[in-house]
Amino acid sequence: xxxxxxxxxxxxxxxxxxxxxxxxxxxxxxxxxxxxxxxxxxxxxxxxxxxxxxxxxxxxxxxxxxxxxxxxxxxxxxxxxxxxxxxxxxxxxxxxxxxxxxxxxxxxxxxxxxxxxxxxxxxxxxxxxxxxxxxxxxxxxxxxxxxxxxxxxxxxxxxxxxxxxxxxxxxxxxxxxxxxxxxxxxxxxxxxxxxxxxxxxxxxxxxxxxxxxxxxxxxxxxxxxxxxxxxxxxxxxxxxxxxxxxxxxxxxxxxxxxxxxxxxxxxxxxxxxxxxxxxxxxxxxxxxxxxxxxxxxxxxxxxxxxxxxxxxxxxxxxxxxxxxxxxxxxxxxxxxxxxxxxxxxxxxxxxxxxxxxxxxxxx
Numbered sequence: 001x002x003x004x005x006x007x008x009x010x011x012x013x014x015x016x017x018x019x020x021x022x023x024x025x026x027x028x029x030x031x032x033x034x035x036x037x038x039x040x041x042x043x044x045x046x047x048x049x050x051x052x053x054x055x056x057x058x059x060x061x062x063x064x065x066x067x068x069x070x071x072x073x074x075x076x077x078x079x080x081x082x083x084x085x086x087x088x089x090x091x092x093x094x095x096x097x098x099x100x101x102x103x104x105x106x107x108x109x110x111x112x113x114x115x116x117x118x119x120x121x122x123x124x125x126x127x128x129x130x131x132x133x134x135x136x137x138x139x140x141x142x143x144x145x146x147x148x149x150x151x152x153x154x155x156x157x158x159x160x161x162x163x164x165x166x167x168x169x170x171x172x173x174x175x176x177x178x179x180x181x182x183x184x185x186x187x188x189x190x191x192x193x194x195x196x197x198x199x200x201x202x203x204x205x206x207x208x209x210x211x212x213x214x215x216x217x218x219x220x221x222x223x224x225x226x227x228x229x230x231x232x233x234x235x236x237x238x239x240x241x242x243x244x245x246x247x248x249x250x251x252x253x254x255x256x257x258x259x260x261x262x263x264x265x266x267x268x269x270x271x272x273x274x275x276x277x278x279x280x281x282x283x284x285x286x287x288x289x290x291x292x293x294x295x296x297x298x299x300x301x302x303x304x305x306x307x308x309x310x311x312x313x314x315x316x317x318x319x320x321x322x323x324x325x326x327x328x329x330x331x332x333x334x335x336x337x338x339x340x341x342x343x344x345x346x347x348x349x350x351x352x353x354x355x356x357x358x359x360x361x362x363x
Contacts, residue, residue, distance in 0.1 A: 001093060001121045004063045007036040007045070008128060012184050013210040014038045017285040019066055019132040023049040025087075027060035039211055044069065046078040050085045058086035065125045067096040067118075070105040079108045089115040093125030097133035097360060126360050131186075131288035134308060134359040140278045142359065143306055145291040145298060146181060147326045148174065148313040154323025155294065156197075173347030174313040178292075179206050181311065185290040187215035187240075187281060191297035192224050201230045202292065213238040215286060219272050219297060223251040227258060235259045242277050271296075274306040295324060299331035307356055310338060314350040 007022025015021070015037050023045040025033035033056070035048025043051075046068050050057050068078035068090070082090065090109055095102040095118065106116045126133070134142035148170045149155050155169065168175070182188055183206040190202060195218060204214040213236065218225060221244045225232055231239060232255065239260045243252075244267050252262045265276050281289060291301055301307050312326075326332075338354030345351065 001063055001065070001091065003031075003034070004065050005093070005121060005124055005128060007034060008065050010036045011038055013204075013208065014040075016131075016186055016211065016287050017135065019129045021045040021064065021066050023062060023064040025049050025053040025057050025060050025062055027053070027056050032056040032060065042075055044075060044078050047075070047081055050081055050087075053085075059088045060086075061089040061091060062087045063091045065093040065121070066129065067092050067094065067102070067105045068109070069096070069101070070108050071101060077105075077108075079105050082109060083112045083114065087114060089117070091117045091120055093121045094118070094129075094360075097129070098136045130308075130359050135282060135287040137359070140275075140282045141186070141286050141289045142308050143278070143289045143291065143301065144181070144185070144309040144311055145301060145307045146178060146311045146313075147298060148178075148315075149326045150315050150317055150319040150323060152318045152320070152323065153326050153332070154319030155326045156324035157319055158322030170313045170315050170349045171347040174349045174351070177313070177346055177351065179204065181290055182206070182214060183208055183210070185214065185288045186212070186286045187217050187289045189217040189219070189289050189291050189297075190293045192218060192220040192222075193294045193296060194292070195220075195225060195229055195231060197294070199230050200292075201234060203234070215240055215281075215284075217242065217281070217289070219277070219293075221267065221272060223248075223255075223262070225255060225260075227254055232258055232260060237261070242272055242280075244272065268304075271300045274301060274304050278306060295327060298326060299328040302327060302331040302334050302356075305356070308359060310335075310352075310354050310356065312350075312352045313346070314352060316348070316350070 004022040004024050008020040011020040018039050022036040024031055033049040033053025035045045037045045046064055070077050070079045109116050131142035182204045188202050202216045216239045218241045220241050223243045225241055235258050237259050241262045242265050245264045255262055266273050341354040343350055343352045
């Protein structure tokens with residue numbers, strides 16, 4: 001199953017909006033076939049593994065990290081192929097999180113006389129496809145909020161301490177991990193305040209292949225995005241700006257000419273409505289969103305419960321008075337609701353993760 005999960009991860013940024021799935025066929029203790037799913041190549045992992053095993057699949061065991069499909073989609077049901085191949089036993093990590101499908105694949109296999117065992121490496125398999133689970137069950141993306149901060153919670157040094165050599169809060173090792181997080185996401189989201197203050201590119205610079213460009217999303221109620229910003233100048237139909245309905249058309253036209261998509265959405269209070277914009281992203285088959293923003297966007301996302309997962313890179317130095325806080329006190333108090341908190345070291349920094357909710361409903 002560990003090998004199956006490793007195969008599935010090879011579909012990162014290549015399988016979405018489908019789940020990441022790996023499959024292995026084992027006969028007499030030997031791997032005789034394996035495969036993983038890539039969206040553009042259509043075939044599911046189970047089919048690729050069965051085809052590579054050929055006649056050796058008869059009487060063998062199939063390991064897969066997700067319940068085989070039982071419905072007709074872009075391809076036929078995997079359960080039919082598994083039965084036809086003569087598989088004797090199926091070992092799966094988790095059921096399909098889609099409530100309309102979950103368990104039906106296992107039922108069909110058992111009805112055909114195939115032994116089915118479920119639950120091996122369950123937690124790892126759930127985490128691997130947590131974005132797909134959120135998207136398929138709630139029709140909204142899985143949202144991860146990433147922040148890099150000092151030990152006293154600042155995301156920027158006080159003006160008196162800021163210098164070209166000290167602008168970064170965390171280490172090169174942590175920044176490399178941030179690129180990995182971007183690569184694993186369908187979209188990265190920030191606020192106009194971050195664009196104006198830092199002029200970031202927000203691109204995936206891992207060099208690894210992607211099926212779709214990383215969508216760069218900006219929340220910009222008043223449409224202040226500078227046409228000469230790095231993000232605007234690098235737009236290749238991969239920049240989406242959400243703005244308020246009251247934004248004047250003359251501000252939209254120059255950005256659209258640069259290949260930037262501008263979408264009007266409603267406001268809720270003094271911020272854009274998170275529920276609406278996440279729904280709009282889900283409609284574009286965006287399963288996962290990585291927030292890389294400042295105090296205001298971080299806080300509003302946490303307060304309205306838009307965030308599923310928090311990722312924090314923490315430098316052991318203090319910023320002291322004048323440092324820009326990563327979130328307001330109201331939002332930071334929600335940290336007590338985090339569960340499954342884990343901490344490890346990346347270079348000199350602490351790397352902390354935690355979940356605000358369980359997208360699998362505590363199964």
